[in-house]
Amino acid sequence: MDVYLPIANLSVNGLVIVALGALTGILSGLFGVGGGFLTTPLLIFYGIPPTVAAASASTQVTGASVSGVFAHRRRGGVDYRMGGVMVAGGAVGSLIxxxxxKFLQSVGQIDTVINVLYVLLLGTIGSLMFREALGAMRARKGGAPPPARKRRHHPLIAALPMRWRFYRSGLYISPLAPLLLGMVTGALTMLMGVGGGFILVPAMLYILGMSAGVVVGTSLFNILFVTMVTTMMHALTTHAVDLVLAALLLLGSVSGAQIGTQLAAKVKPDLLRLVLASLVLxxxxxxxWGLGVRPDEIYTVTLL
Incomplete structure (x- = not known):
């Protein structure tokens, strides 16, 4: 079933795009993270231009985050004050x-930068996750439970001025910390098409020291609004959002997320983290490998 993508300016198999969306939806349901950090690379591997893949993936993440936010809201798992500060930072970050x-696009380096950012971020995060998951599995096999994580924010966070109370998160810290974290996430969302959950969740736990009960819900709350802003920014500035591509991805991810949620209840968490880390790596x-291999077409002509 061939479908023409007007912004990408090519025809693709619509069922393959839906299947890619379903795969990222399954991963999202299994591991509790947004599928944006895998959607963009998979689209690039399939032949979608990196600029269109990044812009359209953020649109998909917006739609996929809605149901998650409502589910966590019902059980009180969203810190709206913390989320609001991070969304404000994310809006500024998306502008940056x-x-x-636009600058990287004008000098013809945006595709390379997107690929390099993915290699660095996925390689670093995948390595840390793999080491942690492997250590936890070895500890359980040896009969010793893994050490409990101490909930404490980073010493640099404690040194920041103008503290606020974030009651749901159980924190008394400066709003500058979540504001800066939101800015970084917003900039990465704009450049890479990621929701930022795979960066936000560890940062909120280990840097901000947030309560684990509100981390995922607050992260989804931030992702929902930041991806909305970045989608609008892409539509107004880069004109790289392909709504046909985004709709096909969303169709697959919504159904895939339900399957992933059911599978998650049947698999051990440590094994899930190890599989996710391996997949990321x-x-x-x-x-x-793609950065170092000579492409089939050395020269391309595009309209900026």
Whole structure:
């Protein structure tokens, strides 16, 4: 079933795009993270231009985050004050990301920068996750439970001025910390099409020291609004959002997320983290290999 993508300016098999969306939806349901950090690389591997893949993936993440936010809201798992500060930072970060995106696009380096960012981020995060998951599995096999994580924010966070109370998160810290974290996430969302959950969740736990009960819900709350802003920025500045591509991805991810949620209840958490870390590392290595291989077409002509 061939479908023409007007912004990408090519025809693709619509069922393949739906299947890619379903795969990222399954991963999202299994591992509790947004599928944006895998959607963009998979689209690039399939032949979608990196600029269109990044812009359209953020649109998909917006739609996929809605149901998650409502589910966590019902059980009180969203810190709206913390989320609001991070969304404000994310809006500023998306503006910075838009300027960088246009500049890199004008000098013809945006595709390379997107690939390099994915290699660095996925390689680093995948390695840390793999080491942690492997250590936890070895500890359980030896009969010793893994050490409990101490909930404490980073010493640099404690040194920041003008503290606020974030009651749901159980924190008394400066709003500058979540504001800066939101800015970084917003810029990365604009450049890479990621929701930012795979960066936000560890940062909120280990840097801000947030309560684990509100981390995922607050992260989804931030992702929902930041991806909305970045989608609008892409539509107004880069004109790289392909609504046909985004609709096909969303169709697959909504159904895939339900399957992933059911599978998650049947598999051990440590094994899930190990599988996710391995998958992230495989994608990072594949993108690294693509950066070093001579392309089939050395020269391309595009309209900026």
């Amino acid at each position: 990301g838009a300027v960088l995106f 495989v994608v990072a290595l594949r993108m690294l």
